[in-house]
Amino acid sequence: MIKRRQSLNEPVLSVRDLVIQYEGAGGVVQAVRGVRFDLAPDESLAVIGESGCGKTTLGLALMGLLPKNARIIAGQILYRTRDGRIYDVVRLSGREFRNFRWKECAMVFQGALNAFNPVLKIWDQVLDTARAHGLRDRTRVRDQCERLLRLVQLDPDRVLQSYPHELSGGMRQRVMIALSLLLEPRLVIYDEPTTALDILTQRAIIEVLRSLRQELGFAMVFISHDLPLAAELADRVATMYAGRIVELAPVRHLFYQPRHPYTRGLLLAVPPVSGPLTTVASIPGSPPSLAKLPPGCSFAPRCELATDHCRSEEPPLCTVGADHWSACHCWSAVSLDRRTERLGGASHA
Amino acid sequence: MPEPLLELHGVSVHFRRGRTLLRAVEEVSFCLEPGDVLCLVGESGSGKTTLGKVAAGLLRPTSGSVRYRGQDVWRLPANAFRSFRRAVQIVHQDPYASLNPIRTVADTLVAPLLHHGIARNWADAVERAARLLELVDLVPPEQFLPKYPHQLSGGQRQRVSIARALTVGPELIVADEATSMVDVSIRVSLLHTLRRLREELGVAFLFITHDLAMAKYFAWQGRIAVLYLGRVVELGPTPSVIGHPLHPYTQALLAALPEPDPELTRQKAKLLLRSLDIPSLANLPGGCSFHPRCLYFVAGLCDVERPPLDAVDEQRAVACHIVQQERTGSDALRARMEVPTWGNDERLSSERG
Amino acid sequence: MSNQNALQRRPRSVLGLVAAWLADLFRHDKAGFLGLVSVVFFVGLALFGPLLVPEPGKPDVTKIYQPPSLEHPLGTDYEGRDVLTQVLRGGRSIILVAVLAALLSTAIAITFGSLAAYLGGTVDSVTGLVTDVVLTVPQFPLLVVLSAFVKLDRPLLLALLIGLLSWPTLLRAVRAQVLSLKEREFVEAARALGLSTFHILFREILPNMAPYIVMSFTIGITAAMYAQVGLYFLGLAPLAGENWGIMLNLAWIRGAIFFKDSVLYILAPVLAIALLQLSLVTAARSLEGLFNPRLRES
DSSP states (O other): OOOOOSSTTSOSEEEEEEEEEEEETTEEEEEEEEEEEEEOTTOEEEEEOOTTSSHHHHHHHHHTOOOTTEEEEEEEEEEEOTTSOEEEGGGOOHHHHHHHBTTTEEEEOTTGGGOSOTTSOHHHHHHHHHHHTTOOOHHHHHHHHHHHHHHTTOOHHHHHTSOGGGSOHHHHHHHHHHHHTTTOOSEEEEESTTTTSOHHHHHHHHHHHHHHHHHHOOEEEEEESOHHHHHHHOSEEEEEETTEEEEEEEHHHHHHSOOSHHHHHHHHHSOOSSSSOBOOOOOSSOOOOTTSOOSSOTTGGGOTTOOHHHHHSOOOOEEEETTEEEOOTTGGGOOOOOOBOOTTOSSOO | OOOOSEEEEEEEEEEEETTEEEEEEEEEEEEEOTTOEEEEEOOTTSSHHHHHHHHTTSSOOSEEEEEETTEEGGGSOHHHHHHHHHHEEEEOSOTTTSSOTTSOHHHHHHHHHHHTTSSSSHHHHHHHHHHHHHHTTOOSHHHHTTOOGGGSOHHHHHHHHHHHHHTTOOSEEEEESTTTTSOHHHHHHHHHHHHHHHHHHOOEEEEEESOHHHHHHHSTTSEEEEEETTEEEEEEEHHHHHHSOOSHHHHHHHHHSOOSOHHHHHHSOOBOOSOOOOOOTTSOOSSSTTTTTOTTOOTTTTTTSOOOOEESSSSOEEOOHHHHHHHTOOHHHHHHTOOOBSSOHHHHHHHHO | OHHHHHHHHSOOSHHHHHHHHHHHHHHHOHHHHHHHHHHHHHHHHHHHHHHHSOOOOSOOGGGTTOOOOSSSTTOBOTTSOBHHHHHHHHHHHHHHHHHHHHHHHHHHHHHHHHHHHHHOHHHHHHHHHHHHHHHHSOHHHHHHHHHHHSOTTOHHHHHHHHHHHSOHHHHHHHHHHHHHHHTSHHHHHHHHTTOOHHHIIIIIIGGGGHHHHHHHHHHHHHHHHHHHHHHHHTTOSOOOSOOHHHHHHHHHHTTGGGSTTTHHHHHHHHHHHHHHHHHHHHHHHHTHHHHOHHHHOO
């Protein structure tokens, strides 16, 4: 059984000024440009951003799974184990990584439902994973596995004896989530956990994740482009743009009082389904190419509050409220105003 | 009374894969007037993409009829069929696959203009192509005409696809998940463009999506048809379907959708379904295909008899025995409608604390 | 018209495109450029060789199997004639027949492969049947057998025979590719726009396969070359005239391989064939840059 309340005050994960760059034919591109955040042991953090913002690179870096042409050129990823030791994930050796991965920190990728070996039964794959990480006691593994599968609303007897193709996409995703918790990690990273799933299956996964966190108490980082998902599952939300975190705040603060124009833009671009018709607006322009970033604030070309100061000097991530950070010179001018559209009018905005 | 622009009547599409028969679409009927907006909402496997292709004349239904201005399109002579084809165009989901990678934007737009004799020569065609690019907000057009698809962003590619659809002057555009693979911040501006096209050119839209939020926003003045496993289970004006869903599947969908609002979404009562398994199209349940998951399930009725899509009032229709019986009044059944939910008050208070 | 200018700013003409591609090739892919130059050389040889290079001269018994010298860079043959001249003149019939045969088989494979894939149904079944039948026939043995019935002296006849036997594999490959491309959304959009089958096949689908087609054409040429040379070498085609195959046959029969001074006589045509094949393949690979717009930007 996992002991829940250990060292609550010390973060389980601290990322400090992380800079990651890719080397390609066209030159060097910085996908992550100075990310820093802390994560408490039972907290869930959502990293929200659109394509090309660097969020997947960040996730891969946290697990030490960056591709060969990517290098961490600055910063630290500090992970604190149960007994208080601190590892810098950036500097782990191959062997230490194997201990780290899955036992301390697990990751479930986008499309993980396709990560199963199609010719092996699920139970065989679970056993392989457990054995690879030193858990040899079959009974223990079986018990733990069954318990986790029940927590994700699956019937263990049916699932463990099946081949992957006999289970639906939603079921496989749930098995992956259960598998990620097999070794009781302190931290789990989910990359797009609900993309490509049906709405009703998505709902099941969301509820599953929520109840798992309540039951087992692990820290969670989930990476997504889906803002409503963050509203459901996150304690804190970070929005990423062009390789940097541009806003970091507790979930309610971010959704009701955003302090960065990009967050505000995203919120206005995602209308609620229930309720009356509200203002919906898109953000003009498109995300910049990481190879050719504009000078100053990378969001300035699309920002209606941009000043010359914004275009010349990139704003640092600084405190704008209680546990609320924003990388914007004009943060105090940002306000969210979801007005209701008039119905039945001939032309709309 | 003029004939509707497009009418599908009792359309079924069955695919044979080896020995199994996949009933992708089963007895769907709807019609579209000029300038209408109809959203087909459903999850994967609901048959919405197949229906879109049938509406565009790209797929022949196994049974049922597709009528364009009153005439069955599959019985038309060749040139009449060609004009039907021009009248209904399709915009696809994947911006990366919907444009030929070795053709410039100009080539892609000019080809249909020249082929159908809409433009007299290359110069005329380029001029018209430029006007079309302006219509879809790709300005200045000269900047975009010589580009190849890989030099454009996803949103820009979708706009080129829309411009291509407009080259032949269609009356109906089938937008098959046209905004799903585009970044969130650009999705809405694409929707705005489509709305403007509807207002300025009077083009009707068959908007296929799984995203109810987009459906709500685009089709607020139009109608929504909710599809489940190849059948329409609910049809009606968007505000009422979204505000007061009647079919249990629609209710479950709306309740399951996460909202971009922490308070709202955590307070939403989520309906607990009887089963999370989605039946396969090759092996559909008897009676109402939703019955294995449905909370209103009545044994002996729902698993035996298929509910027809019946009108509830003059604008709405629902395919559910229970809802129909409710309408005609039955206290016992009304009691059944109080369904157990996911989130309950205990959990809410601990979260808010 | 400002729009016209936009389209003319980039090299719209074929010549401009090719020139730009050549320059890019020279800068980045020296091997490809060299291969291309070499192919052009061989083509020139095939077309103009016998016109520009004089005949090897009368037999001169005093000069049998001479080692390489300034006068005879590749030595002399069993009759004292210059080997280099023979090699330069000997490419014509081999290359021309090979090109014709490859053109024929590629044309058959593309037309019927793409039609079978696109139209499906009966067309596909019939094409498949014919392809499978021809595929089971071993190409070279059949040529050997045919040579007993037909005098293989006319180049057109040879090209026809070889071409008619080598299309099945390429047709299968073309069909597979078109089958997959046919499902792509841009093809469906073209259908919805009412564009004709001809347009869709030849202007939308096939240009996407251009590099593959070029490579297959190249392989077709080399295969046809080997088939011809094989026939001549085995003496199944008439030994009239002069070409690499005949050179090989004569050299072999005269035992040129056994003497160190005469080895070049047998090696020269082999090297010429190998060199041509190498240049063709290298050039074909670099041609991809011409067809794929994504690779065009430097």
